[in-house]
Amino acid sequence: MKIVFKRSQFLQELFPFVDINNDSALKTALENFYSLGSTTAEVSVNHDFVNIHIPNIDPEHESKEFYRATNLCAIGKFGEARPILEKLIEQNPTVSEYHRNLAQTYEEIGDHEKAIDILIDALKWDPKNHWALVLMGNIYARHYDDVDTAIKYYDQVIEADPKNYIALNNIGGAFLQAGRNKLAERFLKKAYNAKSDYPNTTLGLAILNLNNSNLQQAFEFSIETLKSSTDTSNQVYQTALSLALDCSRQISKSDTGKEELVEFIKELEQLTGTEIRIEQEENMPTVAKVEIAENHGRDFHKILFKPGSEGVDHLILHELFHLKFIAEARKEEVNKRFVLMQNTFKDFRASIQPTINRLLKEGYPSENISNVAQQLFEGIHRQVYNAPIDIFIEDGIYKDFPALRPHQFLSLFNMNQEALKAVTDKQILKLSPPSVLSQSKTYNIIGARIYEELYGVRLEEKFNASPSELELVNTFWDEFLEYRNDREPGEEYELVQHWGEDLGLDKYFRLEEEVHYAKDELTSVSPESVLDKIERDPLMLEEIDEGQEKEFKEFLSKHTSTDINMAVTMYMVGALEYFKGMDSEKVRDIAFEIAMLGRSGISPEKNGYRLNKIPNVSFSGYKLLAYYYTSWAIALPDMVSQLQLPFEKEYQTALSIKGSK
Structure with a gap:
């Protein structure tokens, strides 16, 4: 078994009572700690590094009991896992992960001092144990608000493995949770550079940007999280969705875009x-x-x-x-x-x-x-x-x-x-x-x-x-x-x-x-001029020749009452004339086209309606309603009542007018 330390402040944290700058004292202390039973540790010290070799020691830890303990920790049964881990350490104290898992059982119940002591042992046996380093840093950052000490441990993770995106993310998350946004950004960006599609990291960056009021970036990182998440029931996915909706609602109220x-x-x-x-x-x-x-x-x-x-x-x-x-x-x-x-x-x-x-x-x-x-x-x-x-x-x-x-x-x-x-x-x-x-x-x-x-x-x-x-x-x-x-x-x-x-x-x-559309037609007769004409001549008297005008006015005085919409009536007269002799299927086609146009409502006050089946004609609202009713009365008389148009009297009057001519 080989262990290598840099002669640094980190080594001093693990062996606080040893003068790490005194070669002799450091060598003696390390030989005493790492020698087990009849096995003597071999320690060599140079200017920058300390090398430790322990003969005949295998740090293997993949035992059934260890897996049983980690599974118990995973489901929150730390009290049941603790004695198993303690027994494993007693049997083989050189396995760093035994110590790290045991420390976690104490950290989970809030005994942080005990957890730190055990984590120091974990790191003595493996100074590159990423999860022990992260857990140690988390305890100092979250529970003691000691950022300087936390960073000493976090920096060891980066030094040991700068591409360990999970560890880097956890460090960034710890600072984010502690409200240290600048430090959180430092480590979350490193995690993102190591792996840009890790959902936990992009979510962390989304939350960080939201904290900094950068709504657009918070939204974008939330979307990255949604795209890279594989489980929609996962809390990461659900949080990202909620965050994206919240950001988008705030942005949509602004002038963005x-x-x-x-x-x-x-x-x-x-x-x-x-x-x-x-x-x-x-x-x-x-x-x-x-x-x-x-x-x-x-x-x-x-x-x-x-x-x-x-x-x-x-x-x-x-x-x-x-x-x-x-x-x-x-x-x-x-x-x-x-x-x-x-x-x-x-x-x-x-x-x-x-x-x-x-x-x-x-x-x-x-x-x-x-x-x-x-x-x-x-x-x-x-x-x-x-x-x-x-x-x-x-x-x-x-x-x-x-x-x-x-x-x-x-x-x-x-x-x-x-x-x-x-x-x-x-x-x-x-x-x-x-x-x-x-x-x-x-x-x-x-x-x-x-x-x-x-x-x-x-x-x-x-x-x-x-x-x-x-x-x-x-x-x-x-x-x-x-x-x-x-x-x-x-x-x-x-x-x-x-x-x-x-x-x-x-x-x-x-x-x-669509063979063509005649834009020139629109500019030659504007909607305003059509409206003026309707207001000036609502009964279309200008379209009736002089010989018919006197006869028409006499008919109106004899055959109409005040509760009839005469504009609709006269438009119906025109419609009856238009449909006269037309094949019933063509009338039905027009009826259906008007019905489709009327799905969103036909306003009597509006002008400028157009029909493909009656080209080159601009309809006012009343005129279109008159053609609507008349076309259905001719082609689909049994269904006229379903139109719910109150123009039965107008239609009967129009028929009378046509019959008198």
Whole structure:
């Protein structure tokens, strides 16, 4: 057995009553200590080092009894481990780890003096015992607030093994716990340099930066911890998640990333040649949406977000990316519109009829069931279109807007929690058809997977996916990875189509080529001029020739009452004229397009609505509602009542007007 000491202050700490600068005295003291029974230790002393050789001694300690003692310590049964360790030391006092483990049993119960005495013996037998050095330093740092002495022991760890990241981390953690942030930083950085993906170290650095009010760095180290953690139930992972959420909430209330967002808006305005406006909107089915200028008859794009949502800047940025993708696809003339097929809701409702029948049998009101069916229909089609595109968007936001990552992290966390609830909540499970639930879950897991990829938050397992669902998720993810780094404009629509087909949802929708969009139409007639015209001529009298005007006014005086909205009535007259002779399927297509546009509400006071099926026409809110009601009355008369539009009198009056001409 060989032991080597540097002639230093550390040696003096272990042998305090020996003059280590007196060669003769030092040699005698060490020979006396290390000679065992008939075995005499051989000690040689030179200027810098002391070498000790003990013949015929094997420091082997891997015995069954030692493992039994360490296992007892691991589960907190220190009292049971202590006599085992004491007996092992009596049998072989040269094993440093026996002493170190025994010292720990005393340190755990608060007998620090006893622990120090035993640790000195551990270090006499092995001055490079890292864990004995760390434990000794911890006792002095935490319990005696003696930083100078603690550092003497900690420095021995670095000197013996500068790459021992666990020991270095423990030292940094001890100083962090003691409130010594500068010293904590010194050792935690050394640990990080030795191994940058050790979760305990990155968490320590996160806490350290939070203590120093460096929120952005605290957030970044928290994310590193989440990414490198393997056990989500581990306290390190849970603490990192809580810390990341706390930091992101604080950062999202600041102006961090605002400049990047403003610059991106300017960039998109230049790309599209159109102004972008950001507005709040309370009554939306989603937390944010984009309204493309050309689709709404405006000369500006509008980003709407629901006030009170966390991570608002991310929500706005996400919708701006939708606009960016559309603009890039339009530039290459490959943009597509998402259009529902004929009879889609009727077919969808038929597909979930067994669930509807069950709910009726259980006593649920038919009106409530119809509302649920409509919500399911709208929800799954939002996912069909958005889910494949959204993962490209989130990947792009993460790469291009690092300052906004805390906003993105917080916003996506909330979205994923909602997505998880939507497919695991007991009440939702009870109301949802299994097929729709499975389709929605598959899309939601894709969202959870990109979140894990970017931020290390593991939610996928909580969705309890079946093997077939997981197989589809893996297929979708592999397809995304094929496009991820070299996606061309418009290629995201291929994923919309493919995923819809794989989930059996393609029978409800089609992607239409957007051949062109006429921006000139918007500038020739502004929304303001349209509004002025409606205010000046709400009954469209300017569009009626002089020969009809007198006859029309006489009819109104005879056939209308004060409780009829005459603006709607006259728009219905125009609608009846427009639909006259039109194939019923084309009328139905228009009816469904208006219904899709109306999902987020049609405001009577607003102007500039546009329909793909009625090109080159700008609709006011009342005019669109009139066409809405009329198209359904013609094509789907049995379902008009479900629109809940109070225009029956207006429609009957419009029919009378048409009949009088």
